[in-house]
Amino acid sequence: MTTMQPLPGIRIRRLRLVGISRTYNVDFTHDQRVRDLSVVAGAFSSGKTAVLEFIAYGLGAKRHPRHPEVLRKVRSCLLEVELSGEPHVIERPVGEPSKVAYVRRGRLDQPVLAKPESRPIEPAGAPESLSALLLGHCKLEGVQLREAPSSRESRTDPLSFRDLMALAFLPNERIASMNFLFENEFMKKHKLKQVVDVVFGVHDDRAVELGQRIKELGARRTQARSELAAARVFVEEQDVPTVGALVAQQYEGELLELTQQLEALDQAAQAGTAFAGRLRREHQQAAERARHAAGLVRDCETQLARMMPLRAQYADDLVKLNMRAEAQRLFDPLSVTTCPACLHRLPAPPSAENGHCSLCSHELPHEDGHLTLGAADAERSPDEGADEPAARIRAR
Numbered sequence: 001m002t003t004m005q006p007l008p009g010i011r012i013r014r015l016r017l018v019g020i021s022r023t024y025n026v027d028f029t030h031d032q033r034v035r036d037l038s039v040v041a042g043a044f045s046s047g048k049t050a051v052l053e054f055i056a057y058g059l060g061a062k063r064h065p066r067h068p069e070v071l072r073k074v075r076s077c078l079l080e081v082e083l084s085g086e087p088h089v090i091e092r093p094v095g096e097p098s099k100v101a102y103v104r105r106g107r108l109d110q111p112v113l114a115k116p117e118s119r120p121i122e123p124a125g126a127p128e129s130l131s132a133l134l135l136g137h138c139k140l141e142g143v144q145l146r147e148a149p150s151s152r153e154s155r156t157d158p159l160s161f162r163d164l165m166a167l168a169f170l171p172n173e174r175i176a177s178m179n180f181l182f183e184n185e186f187m188k189k190h191k192l193k194q195v196v197d198v199v200f201g202v203h204d205d206r207a208v209e210l211g212q213r214i215k216e217l218g219a220r221r222t223q224a225r226s227e228l229a230a231a232r233v234f235v236e237e238q239d240v241p242t243v244g245a246l247v248a249q250q251y252e253g254e255l256l257e258l259t260q261q262l263e264a265l266d267q268a269a270q271a272g273t274a275f276a277g278r279l280r281r282e283h284q285q286a287a288e289r290a291r292h293a294a295g296l297v298r299d300c301e302t303q304l305a306r307m308m309p310l311r312a313q314y315a316d317d318l319v320k321l322n323m324r325a326e327a328q329r330l331f332d333p334l335s336v337t338t339c340p341a342c343l344h345r346l347p348a349p350p351s352a353e354n355g356h357c358s359l360c361s362h363e364l365p366h367e368d369g370h371l372t373l374g375a376a377d378a379e380r381s382p383d384e385g386a387d388e389p390a391a392r393i394r395a396r
């Protein structure tokens with residue numbers, strides 16, 4: 001199923017004149033569709049022509065009705081049209097003829113959803129003008145009209161929508177003068193004829209375009225020739241070197257500059273290479289020192305792990321040695337003053353005399369000959385030990 005494309009062209013839907021106290025509406029639709037034929041009828045001086053003039057003003061005319069009641073009551077002209085089947089609203093202020101028209105999509109009674117687009121009225125041939133927009137929907141954009149039909153190199157003017165309106169709307173003064181086709185005005189008559197050719201598809205603007213291009217190229221060629229002649233005269237007067245000499249000088253300077261740049265790049269590259277080598281050597285030395293330090297740390301950790309179990313044993317040995325030293329200091333046999341057998345005070349403390357104990361006269365088993373309180377002779381027999389004193393003090 002193919003969708004039908006909207007027909008190109010412009011169709012008037014509604015005209016609204018916004019005033020201070022009220023709004024004036026003229027509707028050209030029936031059941032939301034544009035009528036095929038609309039007739040504007042009314043009494044004399046009731047505003048029939050004003051309706052058409054305001055429609056033309058909304059489509060880009062230079063003037064609007066200047067009646068006192070219009071200037072006193074109306075402030076804005078809004079024209080709802082269908083451009084290629086899509087509704088648009090064209091708004092222009094009333095009073096001093098405006099130079100800008102505001103165009104937005106939608107209908108008059110719908111809320112404004114987007115900012116209106118500003119379209120200038122002059123120049124009509126500008127791509128952003130209101131005339132260019134309307135001609136685009138009529139498929140007549142870009143048409144050029146030749147000023148002099150008999151000259152192939154004559155100037156051209158772009159077709160404007162006001163030129164096209166001459167086929168649709170004739171003001172009263174033209175009808176009264178019976179000058180329907182501008183018989184007494186040659187330029188308007190010529191332009192009207194061209195507009196008719198354009199509308200009925202018999203206008204060929206290719207010749208106009210070629211003539212304009214030929215004229216522009218001819219003007220450019222003449223200007224170039226004059227500039228070339230002036231340049232040659234100047235060169236001859238100034239005794240400028242030949243082209244070959246200038247090129248040689250230019251290339252020689254460029255070659256010297258390139259050579260200097262190349263030397264600078266070589267120096268930079270060499271400096272970068274030396275710097276990179278030095279950094280590489282420093283990195284290798286630092287890596288070697290790091291490996292050596294890591295080995296030392298690893299050996300120390302291993303030694304520490306081995307010495308930790310001996311720490312407690314060493315502490316116990318120190319405690320035992322301290323206790324022995326304290327015992328020897330506290331229980332020194334040389335400080336004994338009482339006999340351990342009868343508990344009578346000895347006349348002199350025990351001592352080692354010629355390797356014998358002065359208290360019991362027994363030979364001391366120790367090589368150094370010192371007394372050890374409480375140590376019994378393990379080699380004696382039980383019978384011999386019966387005669388020993390019963391009260392033997394053991395130091396440990």
